[in-house]
Amino acid sequence: MSAYAAGPSTPTPNGAKKWLTRAPATYNKLPGTLFLSPDRLVWKQDGVPQPPVNVQLLKASAIFNSKEGALPVRLKVVFTDNEKGFQFAFSSPTPSEALAQRAEFVAHLTPIINRNKSLLSGSPGSAPATPAPGPSTPGAERSATPGAPGAATAIGQENALRRSVLLSHPDLAALHKDLVISGQLSESEFWHGRAHLLSAARAQAGQKRGRASQLVDPKPQTGEGGDIKIVITPQLVHDIFEEFPVVARAYSENVPNEMSESAFWARYFQSALFNQNRASTRSSAPQHIVKPDPILDRYLEPDDDGSAPRQIFSTAVDRLLDLGATEEDHEETGNERDVTMQPGRERGILPLIRRFNVHSERLLQQALGEAPAGKRRKLEGGMDERFDPNDYYDEIVLDDLIDHHASTGVQLDLLNSSLFSTSTTVRKAAGDDAPVRTPSESRALLADFRAQTADYLRPLHALKPARKAADAALQAMTASVQRQHAAHAALPPIPAEFFRQMTTCQTAANEFLRQFWGAVLPPPPPPPPIYAGVGSGVSGGERLGLSNRERAQKAQKMAGYLARTGEKVDALVSAARGEGVDPERVRAAFGPLMSAVDKALKLYAQRRKKT
Amino acid sequence: MSLPAHLSLILDLSPVPWTALSHSTPPLSLRAFLAQALVFLNAHLALRNENSVSVFGALPGRSVGLYPPPGRGHGHGRRQAGGEEEGSGGGDENTFHVFGQADEGLMSRVEEEVAGLEEVEEDTPPALVGALTKSLCYINRLSNPPPPLNPTNAAPAPPHARIVLFSVSQDASMAYIPFMNCIFSAQKLKVPIDVCKLDDSEVIFLHQASHLTGGAFVHIDQREALLQYLSMCFLSETETRKTLAVPTQDKVDFRAACFCHKEIVDIGYVCSVCLSIFCTPVAQCSTCHTKFSPDTLLRFGGSATNGHSNGTTA
Numbered sequence: 001m002s003a004y005a006a007g008p009s010t011p012t013p014n015g016a017k018k019w020l021t022r023a024p025a026t027y028n029k030l031p032g033t034l035f036l037s038p039d040r041l042v043w044k045q046d047g048v049p050q051p052p053v054n055v056q057l058l059k060a061s062a063i064f065n066s067k068e069g070a071l072p073v074r075l076k077v078v079f080t081d082n083e084k085g086f087q088f089a090f091s092s093p094t095p096s097e098a099l100a101q102r103a104e105f106v107a108h109l110t111p112i113i114n115r116n117k118s119l120l121s122g123s124p125g126s127a128p129a130t131p132a133p134g135p136s137t138p139g140a141e142r143s144a145t146p147g148a149p150g151a152a153t154a155i156g157q158e159n160a161l162r163r164s165v166l167l168s169h170p171d172l173a174a175l176h177k178d179l180v181i182s183g184q185l186s187e188s189e190f191w192h193g194r195a196h197l198l199s200a201a202r203a204q205a206g207q208k209r210g211r212a213s214q215l216v217d218p219k220p221q222t223g224e225g226g227d228i229k230i231v232i233t234p235q236l237v238h239d240i241f242e243e244f245p246v247v248a249r250a251y252s253e254n255v256p257n258e259m260s261e262s263a264f265w266a267r268y269f270q271s272a273l274f275n276q277n278r279a280s281t282r283s284s285a286p287q288h289i290v291k292p293d294p295i296l297d298r299y300l301e302p303d304d305d306g307s308a309p310r311q312i313f314s315t316a317v318d319r320l321l322d323l324g325a326t327e328e329d330h331e332e333t334g335n336e337r338d339v340t341m342q343p344g345r346e347r348g349i350l351p352l353i354r355r356f357n358v359h360s361e362r363l364l365q366q367a368l369g370e371a372p373a374g375k376r377r378k379l380e381g382g383m384d385e386r387f388d389p390n391d392y393y394d395e396i397v398l399d400d401l402i403d404h405h406a407s408t409g410v411q412l413d414l415l416n417s418s419l420f421s422t423s424t425t426v427r428k429a430a431g432d433d434a435p436v437r438t439p440s441e442s443r444a445l446l447a448d449f450r451a452q453t454a455d456y457l458r459p460l461h462a463l464k465p466a467r468k469a470a471d472a473a474l475q476a477m478t479a480s481v482q483r484q485h486a487a488h489a490a491l492p493p494i495p496a497e498f499f500r501q502m503t504t505c506q507t508a509a510n511e512f513l514r515q516f517w518g519a520v521l522p523p524p525p526p527p528p529p530i531y532a533g534v535g536s537g538v539s540g541g542e543r544l545g546l547s548n549r550e551r552a553q554k555a556q557k558m559a560g561y562l563a564r565t566g567e568k569v570d571a572l573v574s575a576a577r578g579e580g581v582d583p584e585r586v587r588a589a590f591g592p593l594m595s596a597v598d599k600a601l602k603l604y605a606q607r608r609k610k611t
Numbered sequence: 612m613s614l615p616a617h618l619s620l621i622l623d624l625s626p627v628p629w630t631a632l633s634h635s636t637p638p639l640s641l642r643a644f645l646a647q648a649l650v651f652l653n654a655h656l657a658l659r660n661e662n663s664v665s666v667f668g669a670l671p672g673r674s675v676g677l678y679p680p681p682g683r684g685h686g687h688g689r690r691q692a693g694g695e696e697e698g699s700g701g702g703d704e705n706t707f708h709v710f711g712q713a714d715e716g717l718m719s720r721v722e723e724e725v726a727g728l729e730e731v732e733e734d735t736p737p738a739l740v741g742a743l744t745k746s747l748c749y750i751n752r753l754s755n756p757p758p759p760l761n762p763t764n765a766a767p768a769p770p771h772a773r774i775v776l777f778s779v780s781q782d783a784s785m786a787y788i789p790f791m792n793c794i795f796s797a798q799k800l801k802v803p804i805d806v807c808k809l810d811d812s813e814v815i816f817l818h819q820a821s822h823l824t825g826g827a828f829v830h831i832d833q834r835e836a837l838l839q840y841l842s843m844c845f846l847s848e849t850e851t852r853k854t855l856a857v858p859t860q861d862k863v864d865f866r867a868a869c870f871c872h873k874e875i876v877d878i879g880y881v882c883s884v885c886l887s888i889f890c891t892p893v894a895q896c897s898t899c900h901t902k903f904s905p906d907t908l909l910r911f912g913g914s915a916t917n918g919h920s921n922g923t924t925a
Contacts, residue, residue, distance in 0.1 A: 425763040449626040452641040453725045459646040465699040469637075469836035476832060477843060477858040496847070522910045 023101035025075075025088040027053060027171065034088050036108055041077060043088065053086055053362055055079065057112050065106065067234035071096040075105060080116075088544045097386065106548075110301045161201045162191060169197075175507055182548070184561065209368065215359050216243040219276065232267055243359070244277050252443050258295060271296040276303075278353070309354045320395060491585065498579045502572060509565045509593055516558035516600055519551045520607075559604045562597050569594060615661035616848045617753060619746045620648065624668045624706070624725060625737040628780040632810055635815055639809060647722070648777075651841040653710045653718070656847075663770065666717055667742040668724060674741030675724050676749070678717040688823040703904040728896040736783040739776070743793045744806075750802055771849050773826070775805045781812040787868035790816050797824045803852075805845050809832065814877060815864045823835050827852075870897060880911065 025034040027044065031044040041060075043053035056377040059079040066074035073095065078085035090098035166173040179185040191198065216239040218230050241248040247268065255264050268274055270292040319325060494502075569590045633640040656662050666678040754769040774797070782790075797804055803826035806817045821828040829844050831837060847855055869876045869890040881890045885899040892911045895902050 122923075196920040375889065425704075425720055442871040444733055445626055446728055449629065449641065449728070450725050452629075453718070453722045455646065456642075456645060456649070456714070459642050460649055460714070463646045463650060463838075465838050466833075469833040470839040473831075473833045473839045477829075479838070480858045480860075483857075483858045 005121070007253075009087055021101075021104045023098075023105065024091050026091045027086065027088050031091060032564055034090075036105055036106070036110075041086075043086070055086070057109075059107065059117065060113050060116055063106060063109050063113060065102065070234045071095060073102050076104050077109065118153075118159075141300065152376060158198075161198050161205065162187075164192075164205070165201045167198045168201075175511060177503065178508060179511060185511070189515060193514060213363050215356065216240055223585075230265075232265055246299050246301070247273070247277070250296060254295060266297060269295050273297065273299055276300060277355075278352075300551060303351050309357070320392060494581050494585075495579055498576070499582060500574075503585065505568050506590070509562070509568075509597065512558050512561045512565070513596060516555060516562060518603075519554040519558065520603070555604065559601060565597050566594065613848075613850055614768055615659060615770040616655070616661065617662070617750065617770040618652070618655045618664045619750060619772060619774045620652070620664070620666045621667065621739065621742045621746055621774060621776040622648070622668050623737045623739060623779050624721070625780065626728065626731055628737075628810065632779055635810070637834045639837065643835075643918070644777075644809075644837065646821075646837040647841065649714050649717070650838055651846065654842065654846055656709050656713060657707075658846075661754075661770070664713060665746065667746045667749075668721065669737040669739045669742040670724060670728065671737055673722075673737040674738040674745055677720045677724070678713065678746055680716050680720055695903075715787060736786075737780065740779070740786045740789045741778070743774070743776070744789070747793060747796050747800065747802065750774075750800060754800065764796060768818050771804065772800070773803050773849055774846050775807060776817065776820075777807050777809060778814055778817055782814040783814045787816065787873060788870070790820070792879055794820050794823050803827075803849060805829075807840070807845065809834065811839075813868055816868075818860070818863045819865060820861045821859070827857045829858065830860060836854045 019035045019037050022033055022035045025032065026044075027034075027043050030045050032043055032048075035042040035044070041053070041055050041057055042051050044051040059081055060077055061080045062078045064076040064078070065308045066072070072089040072091070074087060076085050076087045090101050092101060093096040166176055173277050176190060180187060180190055211224070218236060218240075242253070250268075250273070251264060255261050259267065270291050273293075273296045569587075572590075573583045573586050574584040613766060629641045632638070652664055652666075664678065665676075668675050668677045671744045689875045738810065750772040753772065756767065756769065796803070797820075802824065804824045805826040806814070806821045808817070808826045808828070808830040810813060818828055820826070827844050829840060831840050833839075844857055844859075847857070866875050866877060867879070867888050868874060869879055870887045870892075871889055871893065874890060876888065876890045880892050881887070882889070882896040882899065882901060882903075884901045885896060887896060889896075892908050893903070
């Protein structure tokens with residue numbers, strides 16, 4: 001579409017400005033002109049020298065259009081620091097011109113907004129639009145090339161995902177801020193092992209919200225002075241046409257021949273047709289009384305409160321549930337038909353209930369697609385296809401009716417049961433010196449053993465507890481109980497700020513350890529194909545692609561960081577005394593961390609010596 | 612009114628460790644041990660009228676129920692050679708009949724079993740696990756009594772049970788899997804297993820047993836004062852233990868035995884399906900027959916580093 005300059009053009013303050021496009025537009029119901037330059041959006045009111053709207057496009061975040069075909073032709077621009085944004089209505093005399101102008105503006109604004117979006121998501125976890133250092137900037141610049149409106153590249157998507165993961169995990173965001181922003185780790189390293197978080201976020205983002213299931217029911221709102229007011233949005237119109245095809249028919253037949261659109265809606269909301277289509281009770285206040293309307297009343301249908309609903313959706317019933325199938329068998333019994341089975345208690349509610357049913361059926365059909373039809377085809381096999389009595393066999397047969405031969409039970413035979421038996425010979429411990437006994441020695445041993453168990457009463461009566469030993473035992477046990485108690489006694493809490501320093505040191509060291517072992521150990525196997533297709537192609541490639549040299553470099557870097565961890569811990573321990581915390585306690589708290597760090601460093605030193 | 616308590620003793624009656632123990636310093640002979648155990652038993656029975664006791668013995672290669680005598684009615688003990696009065700209950704009249712019954716019944720069975728030992732079997736470990744299992748079955752039977760013949764009578768309340776295990780030898784890592792199963796059953800039945808360690812060898816699994824079931828593990832230093840230890844640590848009932856501070860050994864060694872060689876391992880390989888432990892990577896899990904992927908095996912088998920703990924399989 002060619003650039004189109006129309007309408008009164010007011011003199012610009014500095015005449016050398018080069019506008020990309022301009023158009024007559026109203027803002028706040030005032031007539032004026034809208035100008036767009038590569039970096040600014042300006043709106044000037046007619047006759048007023050100073051433009052009230054003059055914003056930089058750096059912070060533009062989104063644009064919204066009004067519906068095609070709905071007048072007036074609107075455009076709304078929203079900024080990151082101004083959520084409300086600015087709303088303009090293109091005021092060219094002919095609607096097609098206004099549409100063309102709006103399309104022009106949209107075409108120019110869209111790449112700017114996309115560029116802004118990529119720049120925004122390039123900075124991890126922070127709102128301002130200043131781009132962050134690191135590998136994300138080349139990605140953002142790549143996506144900002146003009147001529148690609150509306151299509152965010154894979155890198156941009158990836159950054160958006162990372163940002164959403166950080167937003168939902170605040171502790172991860174804190175760790176990220178500590179390590180990546182301060183430059184110790186790079187972005188890709190940070191996300192190296194956390195691909196599962198990203199794939200979860202990706203799956204969540206890919207979920208689409210389904211249709212709203214609420215029945216369309218615009219309620220009139222009472223304005224001041226008793227006027228009833230209903231806001232008609234294009235979306236509402238669309239929903240009404242979908243829900244009540246009668247109204248769509250009435251509209252297509254009468255507008256714009258018999259009445260204008262606004263007149264149609266005004267009369268519709270006051271007519272009996274609207275009252276019939278309601279989904280809730282209406283108040284009987286005087287302004288809500290329905291007026292008879294000659295045109296719209298032609299579309300009225302009689303109320304749906306007979307004993308059978310007018311619209312029966314599924315004529316095909318599952319044969320197993322079909323009560324009517326055996327009706328001919330019941331005629332001779334002489335019983336009357338069951339007249340107590342009336343639908344609904346009051347007749348007035350029946351139309352409402354049936355409307356709900358119709359609505360639910362429509363929703364189900366939309367959601368499930370063609371499945372009900374397929375089922376129907378199967379059920380009507382008697383009429384359209386060859387009747388296959390085995391169609392229902394699977395549903396009729398019950399497992400209990402089948403005579404399984406009484407099973408004698410399944411013998412649980414452990415394969416390699418020798419592994420589990422305890423009768424094999426025990427492995428002798430290293431220090432066990434089993435004296436080789438001669439048979440006579442064995443016999444003597446056994447005889448002695450047997451003698452010990454005979455005649456129990458004598459030693460029982462002669463039993464005297466050894467006094468000193470008993471006292472010693474008592475002392476020992478009491479001492480051990482005391483020790484246990486002392487160990488479990490609650491220690492005074494560490495001050496919060498100091499504790500936070502300790503925890504950040506610990507988490508940072510953990511992260512370095514993770515990266516170190518990730519670089520040193522063999523890489524994990526590739527994920528099974530189910531997950532590989534969901535879009536992890538980008539991240540999968542970069543994960544497996546670390547070459548040996550890169551891994552060695554990473555290991556070296558991490559080893560350097562780990563060596564510094566020891567110093568950090570020492571600093572904390574010496575600071576502990578100043579905080580009023582026992583330094584030994586702090587050192588003990590870091591004990592496991594230090595042993596892990598030592599192990600890693602030892603391994604690294606060994607490897608370096610080898611190579 | 613609290614429930615009656617049931618005490619179950621598990622004695623290790625293998626000749627070789629006892630001989631070694633009686634020659635060590637300070638010595639503890641089987642005779643002295645049995646005397647003190649009987650006093651402990653009687654003390655338990657004296658605490659309440661409805662208290663009951665059961666004893667199981669572990670001999671090399673087999674386990675037996677010692678008291679109540681299986682298959683025989685109560686109170687038909689053999690007469691002692693000490694020339695007591697002839698009576699239907701046995702024992703002299705100066706002894707409380709409950710004590711007499713229990714002591715007599717137990718000792719006669721012990722004598723019987725020990726007399727049945729034919730030869731010294733050096734290598735066969737005592738069947739502690741078998742005895743433990745039988746004890747748990749007995750306790751289970753007590754806890755779920757058969758319905759009374761007369762439906763109007765209320766069924767007697769099942770007692771609180773606990774097990775005291777006397778250990779004189781090293782624990783057999785052969786019996787790791789059945790032993791762990793016993794521990795889990797004891798957990799389900801809420802039966803604490805107390806362990807009384809008389810000698811100085813390493814027992815890892817008994818530690819774990821007492822820790823997992825909430826019992827006490829006591830290593831006896833002063834062997835002559837065994838009774839002191841018994842009455843201080845093991846006599847109190849489960850309910851009372853909550854208010855008493857029972858001395859127990861806190862540091863528990865949580866190592867396990869590998870399923871392929873029955874050796875105790877620090878770091879091993881765990882099947883992610885059935886959680887069985889192996890000391891070296893295997894191609895197929897022996898318990899659940901899951902095939903492990905060859906990539907994983909390459910990683911573990913071929914990696915130069917060792918000691919990366921607990922690799923799990925895909």
